[in-house]
Amino acid sequence: MKNLLEFLQKYYHWFLFLVLEALSLILLFQYNSFQNSVWFSSANVVAGKVYEWSSAVSAFFSLNKNNEDLMLRNYYLERQVTQLRRLYAESTQKTDSSEVKELDYLSQYKLVPAKVISNELHRANNLMTIDKGKADGIEEGMGVACGKGIVGVTYLTSDHYSVVIPVLNSNSSRISCAIRGHQYFGVLRWYGKDASHAFVEDIPRHARFKRGEWVETNGYSSIFPAGVLVGQIVEVYNSRDGLSYKLKVRLSTDFGNLRDVVVITDKSIAERVRLKQAAKDSLRLNVSE
Amino acid sequence: MSADALKRVVLFIVFILAQGIVLGRIHLLGVATPLFYVYFVALFPRNYPKWGVLLWSFCLGILVDTFSNTPGLASTSLTLLAFIQPWFFELFVPRDSVDDLKPSLSSIGLLKYSYYITTLVLFYCLVFYSLEMFNFFNGLRWAMCVVGSTVITLALIFTFEIARSRQ
Numbered sequence: 472m473k474n475l476l477e478f479l480q481k482y483y484h485w486f487l488f489l490v491l492e493a494l495s496l497i498l499l500f501q502y503n504s505f506q507n508s509v510w511f512s513s514a515n516v517v518a519g520k521v522y523e524w525s526s527a528v529s530a531f532f533s534l535n536k537n538n539e540d541l542m543l544r545n546y547y548l549e550r551q552v553t554q555l556r557r558l559y560a561e562s563t564q565k566t567d568s569s570e571v572k573e574l575d576y577l578s579q580y581k582l583v584p585a586k587v588i589s590n591e592l593h594r595a596n597n598l599m600t601i602d603k604g605k606a607d608g609i610e611e612g613m614g615v616a617c618g619k620g621i622v623g624v625t626y627l628t629s630d631h632y633s634v635v636i637p638v639l640n641s642n643s644s645r646i647s648c649a650i651r652g653h654q655y656f657g658v659l660r661w662y663g664k665d666a667s668h669a670f671v672e673d674i675p676r677h678a679r680f681k682r683g684e685w686v687e688t689n690g691y692s693s694i695f696p697a698g699v700l701v702g703q704i705v706e707v708y709n710s711r712d713g714l715s716y717k718l719k720v721r722l723s724t725d726f727g728n729l730r731d732v733v734v735i736t737d738k739s740i741a742e743r744v745r746l747k748q749a750a751k752d753s754l755r756l757n758v759s760e
Numbered sequence: 761m762s763a764d765a766l767k768r769v770v771l772f773i774v775f776i777l778a779q780g781i782v783l784g785r786i787h788l789l790g791v792a793t794p795l796f797y798v799y800f801v802a803l804f805p806r807n808y809p810k811w812g813v814l815l816w817s818f819c820l821g822i823l824v825d826t827f828s829n830t831p832g833l834a835s836t837s838l839t840l841l842a843f844i845q846p847w848f849f850e851l852f853v854p855r856d857s858v859d860d861l862k863p864s865l866s867s868i869g870l871l872k873y874s875y876y877i878t879t880l881v882l883f884y885c886l887v888f889y890s891l892e893m894f895n896f897f898n899g900l901r902w903a904m905c906v907v908g909s910t911v912i913t914l915a916l917i918f919t920f921e922i923a924r925s926r927q
Contacts, residue, residue, distance in 0.1 A: 483811065484810035484811050484814060484843075487810075487811050487814050487815075488814055488839065488842075488843045491814055491815070491818045491835075491839045492836060492839045492840065492843075494818075494835075495818065495821065495822075495832045495835035495836035495839055496832060496836055497832070498822075498825075498831040498832030498835065499831065499832025499833055499835075499836055499891065500832070501831070501832075502830075502831035502832060503830055503831065503832065503833065505894060506891070506894050509894055509895075
């Protein structure tokens with residue numbers, strides 16, 4: 472302290488000079504607009520750069536908090552989206568586009584809409600009940616489909632209810648289906664356990680197809696028109712006797728979620744099929760003659 | 761107050777008035793302005809307290825600025841000049857001279873005095889005009905201002921000095 476005071480005493484005129492000079496410079500820069508503007512702009516650049524650095528540093532330190540806030544916000548927003556989506560779906564009750572297409576396709580045939588009132592998935596032979604019966608024009612042996620694809624065949628009908636054998640039944644009628652775009656056809660079977668997959672058997676070994684291709688009905692039965700979706704090919708296996716392929720198909724119909732179905736009451740399918748078959752037979756006979 | 765201080769106060773006032781009313785309005789050729797008040801700083805004798813030199817010059821600068829409406833310009837330059845004046849004068853003093861030697865033609869001779877005063881005035885004009893223009897884009901104008909003002913100020917100062925030394 473004593474040294475400092477001595478130093479100050481020895482060089483006091485330096486300090487006085489500095490003080491007076493600083494004072495004059497302050498006056499100069501404050502009251503003369505040109506010097507003021509030059510000073511101001513360059514001082515501002517310096518101050519600006521310093522503020523930029525310091526704010527970058529403090530922003531870095533607050534990143535953690537920002538992260539947490541964003542996560543929370545994200546969570547709330549996602550929940551909101553889910554809620555809104557559900558509300559929207561409930562309020563509009565529209566089916567999605569692929570279902571609409573399927574129903575449109577089917578609508579060229581006579582259809583009776585019905586609701587599934589009883590369903591099961593986990594037995595070896597599952598049965599389904601729908602709320603339409605003889606009074607609505609349903610008969611035994613009619614095809615049942617939904618917006619997503621094939622469902623099954625009616626088995627028993629009463630006046631107001633019908634029992635349907637769905638695809639998920641090892642006794643289901645052998646529905647003939649083909650790979651879309653090709654003529655190769657096979658028979659749809661289900662062996663239990665997995666409610667979302669079924670098997671298409673007797674695909675000839677010379678067939679050329681890929682996994683992921685769609686399988687649909689080919690119209691060879693009198694129950695379903697051609698083109699009703701069955702599912703997508705997932706795996707290809709050899710049949711037990713090695714003479715044909717067995718395709719594992721992921722069913723496009725969600726049997727667990729099934730509520731609205733249509734029964735194809737169009738008797739004309741059966742007539743058409745029979746007529747076609749009769750024509751083929753007669754041609755064969757004529758040719759061979 | 762001592763006689764010296766009183767004399768200085770009178771000189772002070774005279775310089776300010778002269779600069780503010782008369783000399784500050786002369787701009788020969790648009791560049792040269794007589795800055796006569798520099799003479800006030802050059803008059804401080806040897807060993808005059810340094811803080812005194814600084815304070816006098818600062819106040820002179822402030823008041824001159826008030827008249828010319830350029831606050832801080834002259835005071836900055838004069839304070840700087842006042843800082844170096846005591847040290848600078850010491851360079852010209854002969855070895856065996858009096859302790860409170862006053863700078864004038866008669867005390868240190870024509871040659872030395874010319875060097876002394878020219879350097880001081882030139883230095884002052886450099887600082888003054890650099891601050892005033894605050895840029896060097898117009899180098900020629902700046903140079904002309906400096907030289908012109910130096911010349912005319914020196915002319916005035918020498919006139920006075922010669923008149924004083926005649927007395």
